[in-house]
Amino acid sequence: MGAVRVINDDGQFYEELANAGTKLVVVDFTATWCGPCQRIAPVFEQLSVKYPNAAFLKLDVDKCAETAAVQGVSAMPTFIFYRNQAKLGLCQGADPVGLESKIQQFYGNKDTEDSGSPVSGHMDLAAFITEAHCECLNESDEHNFLQCLTAGDGYLESDCDEQLILSIVFTQTVKLHSIKIKAPKDKGPKNIKLFINQPRTIDFDMADSNTSIQDLTLSPKDIEEGNPIALRYVKFQNVQNLQIFVKDNQTGSETTRIDNVAVFGSLISTTNMGEFKRVLGKKGESH
8 A cells, every 4th residue: 555645725735744754755746537557557666665755745736726736737647855844856757767767866875864854953065965066085995085974884085185175966955953973983084164154175275274164173082973063054045066174183194084974954945825926816806
């Protein structure tokens, strides 16, 4: 038996989005008269079983016309993906492969979904990092930056000395709440400087001399346990890229090692009831 919830009115849609919190929400905008919608319906049901840590909703555009209008749905079926009431992306048409690919893109790894975000009210922004545009200065060839962006067995290690510059680029503008750096307590970072929205990756001289948006001193316990460290949230409200300058490590070791870097926060654009009510008002005025 699948776990698809049927949405019967506009209010229920926003209630379901709010209740889902940081969980991925996949919404099937469908219609009873739409042939392709009926063909992909059993696939949608199967996917709801395969990905149990996401919420799957089915919304009839004729019953919930206002919601469909607010969400910009113009063709059926349209599948829209949300997290923290923010729209992540969409796909159109009865394409099972394309639909599952999008679910996988936003689903997150199983450990993350099972445990939930360690930062209440904020999500792990890993799905919004453009890995192709990320880079790291002074990374070793064997242990590069991308290995620490996932919580796997790989790790990042510096090359010729203990310093590193990590440049993280996001697919869309985000708000950053906190950062987690997991590393060995002897070789992990100690003093770091954070920069945002740089036109390009800064070099070591600039990182050393320029004023950062925030400086952090990490304790051995912080990095060994991988505890999220709160940022000055008001200063990280409109972030397109984040650069992390690692000045030194905990014990003065020749190289620095980082097992995992994660950033937590939220997306700028969210779905809100204000938009919903404005569309309702327009419809009422036209009658």
